Amino acid sequence: MTRTLRTTLLRTAAELDALPRPAGAERAVVMTMGALHDGHATLIRAAREAAGPDGQVVVTVFVNPLQFGEAADLDRYPRTLDADLETAADAGADAVFAPGVDEVYPGGEPQVRITAGPMGERLEGASRPGHFDGMLTVVAKLLHLTRPDEAFYGQKDAQQLALIRRMVRDLNFGVRITGVPTVRDEDGLALSSRNRFLSPPERHTALALPRALFAAQDRLAAQQALHERAKATAPGGDRAAGLNRLGEARAAADAQAVALARPNGAPAAVRAAARTILDEAAARNRVPLVLDYLALVDPADFTEIPDDRESGEAILAVAARVGSTRLIDNIPLTFGALT
Numbered sequence: 001m002t003r004t005l006r007t008t009l010l011r012t013a014a015e016l017d018a019l020p021r022p023a024g025a026e027r028a029v030v031m032t033m034g035a036l037h038d039g040h041a042t043l044i045r046a047a048r049e050a051a052g053p054d055g056q057v058v059v060t061v062f063v064n065p066l067q068f069g070e071a072a073d074l075d076r077y078p079r080t081l082d083a084d085l086e087t088a089a090d091a092g093a094d095a096v097f098a099p100g101v102d103e104v105y106p107g108g109e110p111q112v113r114i115t116a117g118p119m120g121e122r123l124e125g126a127s128r129p130g131h132f133d134g135m136l137t138v139v140a141k142l143l144h145l146t147r148p149d150e151a152f153y154g155q156k157d158a159q160q161l162a163l164i165r166r167m168v169r170d171l172n173f174g175v176r177i178t179g180v181p182t183v184r185d186e187d188g189l190a191l192s193s194r195n196r197f198l199s200p201p202e203r204h205t206a207l208a209l210p211r212a213l214f215a216a217q218d219r220l221a222a223q224q225a226l227h228e229r230a231k232a233t234a235p236g237g238d239r240a241a242g243l244n245r246l247g248e249a250r251a252a253a254d255a256q257a258v259a260l261a262r263p264n265g266a267p268a269a270v271r272a273a274a275r276t277i278l279d280e281a282a283a284r285n286r287v288p289l290v291l292d293y294l295a296l297v298d299p300a301d302f303t304e305i306p307d308d309r310e311s312g313e314a315i316l317a318v319a320a321r322v323g324s325t326r327l328i329d330n331i332p333l334t335f336g337a338l339t
């Protein structure tokens with residue numbers, strides 16, 4: 001059966017300008033580099049939901065040379081426009097803007113660019129110098145070209161999302177930025193266009209990334225539960241749980257174990273839980289994992305969380321090479337959630 005494509009393909013800024021804006025409703029934009037997967041489709045569905053039936057969803061597909069460091073990474077980046085149009089249509093996009101490089105940069109590389117600032121030099125910025133300046137420059141251009149009311153980005157690229165929020169705030173872009181939680185495969189691996197480069201043994205190694213993040217999340221939850229129990233059984237503490245003597249003895253032993261396990265507090269324990277799994281994948285796997293960074297950071301500016309931090313939001317972020325493929329992943333964590 002032939003399927004009718006409900007999505008309009010726009011190749012030039014002029015075609016995009018000619019796209020009528022929805023009357024009395026909003027335009028939502030999802031920016032991508034193509035090779036669309038279910039992570040992108042989830043962003044598009046979120047945009048569709050937010051814009052409503054009378055609103056408009058525009059997906060951009062553009063592999064931005066400005067944000068690539070290694071030429072080889074740019075050259076081998078997958079380009080699958082026909083399939084992308086179908087995925088975008090199925091997820092509810094009204095239009096796909098897929099310009100060529102000359103359309104976005106008609107005068108060659110732009111001389112005036114956005115500078116990401118200190119947050120752009122940490123983690124991904126340190127590993128991929130210039131990446132975030134290039135990313136923000138094209139995001140700024142695409143925001144000006146598409147002029148959305150709201151734009152959607154994935155939390156998988158957490159530092160990118162934080163920088164886009166920061167740029168929009170610092171430079172008064174007048175657009176709402178919405179983050180969408182990371183979509184994972186059944187085995188836990190975060191969906192990414194670059195996953196297609198992984199051989200089966202490489203994929204096995206890559207699974208250490210989500211396993212490390214979830215182990216850290218479990219460690220934090222266990223510590224917080226023990227901390228609560230220790231508080232409830234402390235002399236003069238909250239005894240509402242009505243623990244019997246055996247329970248109290250166990251809680252006291254647990255509390256002691258926690259104190260021993262976290263000489264520097266919960267942040268150190270969280271890092272250590274993730275680190276153990278990553279180190280194992282580096283030492284034991286047929287295809288070794290080569291760790292780039294593991295960092296527990298403040299979501300506002302991506303600075304390292306100090307070891308004595310007891311409460312607040314954090315992001316545990318990881319980047320590693322598996323074979324010739326570089327992967328990133330992260331998980332949001334809340335410290336002191338139960339206290």
Ligand SMILES: Nc1ncnc2c1ncn2[C@@H]1O[C@H](COP(=O)(O)OP(=O)(O)OP(=O)(O)O)[C@@H](O)[C@H]1O
Nearest residue numbers: 032033034039153154156157182183191192193194
């Ligand atoms: N698994 C995912 N879950 C949620 N959002 C995602 C996921 N993967 C990508 N995105 C988001 O989709 C948008 C476009 O990302 P992009 O086209 O770079 O895809 P990608 O799969 O991250 O590719 P790659 O990792 O190879 O760069 C970004 O906002 C990104 O954060």
Ligand SMILES: CC(C)(CO)[C@@H](O)C(=O)[O-]
Nearest residue numbers: 031032033064135138157
């Ligand atoms: C935001 C973006 C489309 C800019 O090229 C890209 O960095 C991406 O796909 O995440």
Ligand code: BAL
Nearest residue numbers: 033067068131157160
């Ligand atoms: N997904 C973020 C874009 C990049 O890796 O260049």
